[in-house]
Amino acid sequence: MMAGIILACSIVLLLQFFVSYCRSLIAVSSKQILSAEVKDVTGIQRLASGDDFKRVMQLLQLCPERPEDRNSVQAIGVYFSLLNFLRSTLARIVPSTLAWTELERGHCAYFAAVALERRISFSRDMLAQQMDS
Amino acid sequence: MLGPYEYVIWLICTLLEASVLVCAIRKGAFRRYFLLNFYMATSVVASIARYKFLHDFGFNSREYIYFYYYSDALLTVLLYFALSSLYSHVFSELKADRYLRMGTIFLLSGTALFSYAVVQQSSAKLVTHFVVELSQNLYFVGLVLTYVLWAAILKMRETRTQLIQLVLSLGVYFSLFAANYAVQNLHRTSGSFLEALTPLFGCFLPLSWAYTFWHVPEEARTVPSRLAVVPR
Numbered sequence: 001m002m003a004g005i006i007l008a009c010s011i012v013l014l015l016q017f018f019v020s021y022c023r024s025l026i027a028v029s030s031k032q033i034l035s036a037e038v039k040d041v042t043g044i045q046r047l048a049s050g051d052d053f054k055r056v057m058q059l060l061q062l063c064p065e066r067p068e069d070r071n072s073v074q075a076i077g078v079y080f081s082l083l084n085f086l087r088s089t090l091a092r093i094v095p096s097t098l099a100w101t102e103l104e105r106g107h108c109a110y111f112a113a114v115a116l117e118r119r120i121s122f123s124r125d126m127l128a129q130q131m132d133s
Numbered sequence: 134m135l136g137p138y139e140y141v142i143w144l145i146c147t148l149l150e151a152s153v154l155v156c157a158i159r160k161g162a163f164r165r166y167f168l169l170n171f172y173m174a175t176s177v178v179a180s181i182a183r184y185k186f187l188h189d190f191g192f193n194s195r196e197y198i199y200f201y202y203y204s205d206a207l208l209t210v211l212l213y214f215a216l217s218s219l220y221s222h223v224f225s226e227l228k229a230d231r232y233l234r235m236g237t238i239f240l241l242s243g244t245a246l247f248s249y250a251v252v253q254q255s256s257a258k259l260v261t262h263f264v265v266e267l268s269q270n271l272y273f274v275g276l277v278l279t280y281v282l283w284a285a286i287l288k289m290r291e292t293r294t295q296l297i298q299l300v301l302s303l304g305v306y307f308s309l310f311a312a313n314y315a316v317q318n319l320h321r322t323s324g325s326f327l328e329a330l331t332p333l334f335g336c337f338l339p340l341s342w343a344y345t346f347w348h349v350p351e352e353a354r355t356v357p358s359r360l361a362v363v364p365r
Contacts, residue, residue: 003315003318003319004315004319006273006311006312006314006315007312007315007316007319009273009276009311010273010276010308010309010311010312010315011308011312013276013280013304013308014305014308014309014312016280016283016304017279017280017283017301017304017305017308018305020283020301020304020360020361021298021301021302021304021305021341023359023360024294024297024298024301024355024360025298027294027355027356027359027360028294028298028348028349028353028355068343068344068347068348069344069348070340071337071340071341071344072341072344
């Protein structure tokens with residue numbers, strides 16, 4: 001009984017913390033302006049749409065991985081799946097959540113574009129170091 | 134017996150814990166978040182010592198099992214104090230350090246007494262079971278305290294992004310472990326899927342803290358109400 005209550009509380013709080021944590025990661029990246037090059041590659045000009053996410057993630061996987069952003073990219077991937085789940089379930093019953101999930105999905109896509117920008121500059125730095133040596 | 138998967142996760146986790154210290158030192162956050170870094174340093178030392186015990190005595194030896202659970206309890210208590218240091222950061226302007234310290238000790242003693250009362254009725258190996266019970270209970274107390282701290286951050290409109298991310302990642306970590314312990318208590322089966330996931334959960338905290346120290350500058354600010362699940 002006690003373990004069941006603890007489990008229920010933990011799952012509710014886990015969801016709460018996880019969503020807030022993902023939104024804090026997104027908030028930090030939303031202040032970064034994308035370079036013209038990344039804008040061209042991703043097709044994101046000012047506001048990103050949730051539909052861009054999959055494409056940007058595919059581009060992200062083409063770049064060499066940076067160990068320090070692996071965790072955050074995965075976390076946002078899980079958050080995006082959670083939003084898709086909400087969009088296909090709760091948003092059908094409560095239409096007002098549809099606009100919110102769309103906005104959040106767009107933020108996720110923008111976060112992925114910022115991560116792409118970081119990975120591109122990381123690859124360039126590595127290449128420059130190799131050329132120097 | 135530990136397999137290659139467990140060894141690899143163990144190594145990665147230890148390296149990540151060390152990387153938190155490196156990131157904190159490089160970004161000048163070591164002293165600011167001293168207790169958090171002290172916890173990570175102790176985790177690295179405990180990992181190395183556990184490996185030594187495993188190598189010298191074997192996985193099923195009493196020495197290794199005792200050392201594992203006692204060091205785990207010590208680390209949980211340290212993490213609990215690290216959490217209380219985050220309270221000090223949030224409430225720094227209220228000059229409530231003394232009350233926070235008293236509250237921390239009072240709650241820790243209460244949790245220890247509760248754990249003792251639970252194991253006293255049902256255990257022959259009192260001290261060992263007490264240590265395990267204390268660890269599990271402290272994870273849940275830590276989770277509740279992190280939630281209270283998050284509520285205080287929202288209420289007091291704390292804007293330091295670094296501090297917010299440290300608190301939120303600690304909340305995710307505590308809730309993962311509290312849920313994991315609860316599932317294990319509900320279904321006492323070994324070799325389950327969750328048991329294989331447990332070492333991965335341990336990697337979350339050092340990864341997220343290293344990311345925060347490395348990527349989020351001290352002066353970065355966020356409006357916390359924008360992060361809440363329920364808009365305020």
